[in-house]
Amino acid sequence: MGVWPDTLLICVMFLDVLLLVSSRLGVLIRFFAAQSLVLSAVPVFLYPHMNVHTAVVSGGALLLKGILIPRLLFWAIRNASIRREARGLMGPAGIFLSSGVLMGLSFLLSSLLPLPVNALPEFLVPAAFFTLMSGLFLLINGTKAITQVVAYLVLENGIFLFAVVLLAEMPLIVEMGIFLDVFVAVFIMGIVINHIHGAFDHMDVSRLTLLKD
Numbered sequence: 001m002g003v004w005p006d007t008l009l010i011c012v013m014f015l016d017v018l019l020l021v022s023s024r025l026g027v028l029i030r031f032f033a034a035q036s037l038v039l040s041a042v043p044v045f046l047y048p049h050m051n052v053h054t055a056v057v058s059g060g061a062l063l064l065k066g067i068l069i070p071r072l073l074f075w076a077i078r079n080a081s082i083r084r085e086a087r088g089l090m091g092p093a094g095i096f097l098s099s100g101v102l103m104g105l106s107f108l109l110s111s112l113l114p115l116p117v118n119a120l121p122e123f124l125v126p127a128a129f130f131t132l133m134s135g136l137f138l139l140i141n142g143t144k145a146i147t148q149v150v151a152y153l154v155l156e157n158g159i160f161l162f163a164v165v166l167l168a169e170m171p172l173i174v175e176m177g178i179f180l181d182v183f184v185a186v187f188i189m190g191i192v193i194n195h196i197h198g199a200f201d202h203m204d205v206s207r208l209t210l211l212k213d
Contacts, residue, residue: 004045008038009124009127010127013103015031015038017103020098021092023092025146033065035154036066036153037062037066039157042164044058046121061160065156069153069182089143102137106127109129124165128159129158131154134154135154135156136155138150
């Protein structure tokens with residue numbers, strides 16, 4: 001299996017931390033794109049005997065989440081004239097502390113699972129847990145609609161890592177359906193973001209609770 005899968009997974013976790021501490025929307029989207037590009041390479045190194053299944057899954061992740069969706073998100077930012085700050089409810093110190101706690105919790109949960117020894121890369125399950133938790137944290141901490149879209153996508157990246165374990169057993173049509181669902185969801189979110197901005201002239205979801213009849 002070699003060291004490459006674990007090296008890529010460490011990069012994924014490092015990008016999770018960068019995603020959590022990012023305070024600019026453009027940087028947040030670029031970090032998501034970078035993480036997706038790294039994730040697309042994980043199946044290739046995890047299953048070195050390349051087949052059509054692995055190639056389609058890796059290529060789909062590369063094209064959809066590494067290129068198309070980030071371009072769509074940048075289009076939404078430009079089209080809706082969204083302010084580029086992505087500050088959340090928690091300050092930088094709290095975010096750094098939370099990221100450390102989430103990473104530790106990820107390794108703890110991984111150690112409690114009855115996984116076969118040497119069958120998987122050491123960092124695969126911790127990276128999957130940490131990416132899932134990072135997506136949930138972004139979803140809760142983010143105050144802009146576009147930030148929560150990225151949070152949903154980071155959450156899906158964590159699910160993708162868990163799915164990599166079952167890549168050999170999962171039918172290709174199921175994975176293509178998941179990719180299509182993600183793309184359609186982001187496309188709809190882009191439309192909703194533009195409608196929110198057109199109606200309220202801001203993208204702060206915390207202020208939507210102040211709406212009255």
